[in-house]
Amino acid sequence: MSCKWNQRKVRDMDFFVEFSPITIQPQEIELKSFEMIEEEIGNHSFSEEQFPIVKRVIHTTADFELGRSLRFHPEAVKAGIFAIRQGKKIVTDVEMVKAGIHQSRITHFGGQIICHIRDEDIVKEAKEQNITRSILAMQKATSQIEGGIFAIGNAPTALLELIRLVKLGKAKPDLIIGVPVGFVSAKEAKEELQKLDVPYITNQGRKGGSPVAAAIVNALSLMAQQVNRDENE
Ligand SMILES: C/C1=C2N=C(/C=C3N=C(/C(C)=C4\N[C@@](C)([C@@H]5N=C1[C@](C)(CCC(=O)O)[C@H]5CC(=O)O)[C@@](C)(CC(=O)O)[C@@H]4CCC(=O)O)[C@@](C)(CC(=O)O)[C@@H]\3CCC(=O)O)C(C)(C)[C@@H]/2CCC(=O)O
Numbered sequence: 038m039s040c041k042w043n044q045r046k047v048r049d050m051d052f053f054v055e056f057s058p059i060t061i062q063p064q065e066i067e068l069k070s071f072e073m074i075e076e077e078i079g080n081h082s083f084s085e086e087q088f089p090i091v092k093r094v095i096h097t098t099a100d101f102e103l104g105r106s107l108r109f110h111p112e113a114v115k116a117g118i119f120a121i122r123q124g125k126k127i128v129t130d131v132e133m134v135k136a137g138i139h140q141s142r143i144t145h146f147g148g149q150i151i152c153h154i155r156d157e158d159i160v161k162e163a164k165e166q167n168i169t170r171s172i173l174a175m176q177k178a179t180s181q182i183e184g185g186i187f188a189i190g191n192a193p194t195a196l197l198e199l200i201r202l203v204k205l206g207k208a209k210p211d212l213i214i215g216v217p218v219g220f221v222s223a224k225e226a227k228e229e230l231q232k233l234d235v236p237y238i239t240n241q242g243r244k245g246g247s248p249v250a251a252a253i254v255n256a257l258s259l260m261a262q263q264v265n266r267d268e269n270e
Pocket residue numbers: 130131132133154155163168169170171172190191192193194195218219220221222223245246247248
């Protein structure tokens with residue numbers, strides 16, 4: 038499908054929506070969405086490499102304020118793309134993040150997505166210790182893998198524990214995607230993350246969530262694929 042063809046289709050979208058919504062192709066809907074996001078976002082200071090991630094988060098949430106609240110460590114995008122292309126593991130805090138990640142784009146590079154929140158040992162130990170499963174799941178993941186991408190979209194305690202483990206030298210992630218949502222400790226955990234000298238992608242404030250974390254990984258995996266294509270040309 039050529040680019041010109043796509044652009045014409047997008048311009049013709051109003052016609053399709055009005056007269057024949059059933060004929061709209063999924064790709065066309067996504068293209069139209071991204072066109073609308075670019076039109077509506079206005080001035081911003083995100084770099085060329087950061088902007089595709091911002092756009093995908095807005096696309097997922099329809100929330101410009103959330104998109105604009107994203108914050109990037111200067112090395113974050115490069116580190117994320119590199120880790121995916123190296124087939125590094127992706128650790129998620131909850132199953133919702135794992136489910137939202139475009140799996141084949143990760144496995145294509147030899148990568149794997151891991152989530153320990155439902156592991157029997159984690160459930161049992163959390164009850165015994167009376168602490169969150171999220172904390173224990175992070176401890177388990179960091180004890181088993183070197184580097185990797187940690188994508189946290191739900192649990193503030195997962196992010197706080199990961200930060201603690203990094204500070205102790207017990208974890209050295211290639212990238213931390215820290216966008217937990219909510220009222221208790223979510224905002225504060227993200228502020229702490231921005232003090233670390235580890236590549237991170239986060240946002241300011243209470244907003245976030247599993248779809249946001251998954252969207253960020255998906256944007257990075259698309260970019261990793263593009264780098265591969267560019268190198269093979
Ligand atoms: C405090 C927690 C919050 N959870 C939120 C929102 C959602 N959580 C869903 C589900 C199904 C799960 N949440 C747990 C991770 C569970 N949630 C918590 C904890 C109590 C503590 C986490 C923390 O403070 O860091 C956490 C339990 C734990 O021991 O870690 C989950 C494990 C609960 C469970 O089933 O036992 C579970 C994840 C299960 C899995 O992946 O297998 C929701 C889908 C619930 C819903 O809305 O129906 C939802 C998902 C939101 C998202 O985008 O991910 C909050 C609101 C974020 C809240 C944290 C903030 C707050 O309360 O202020």
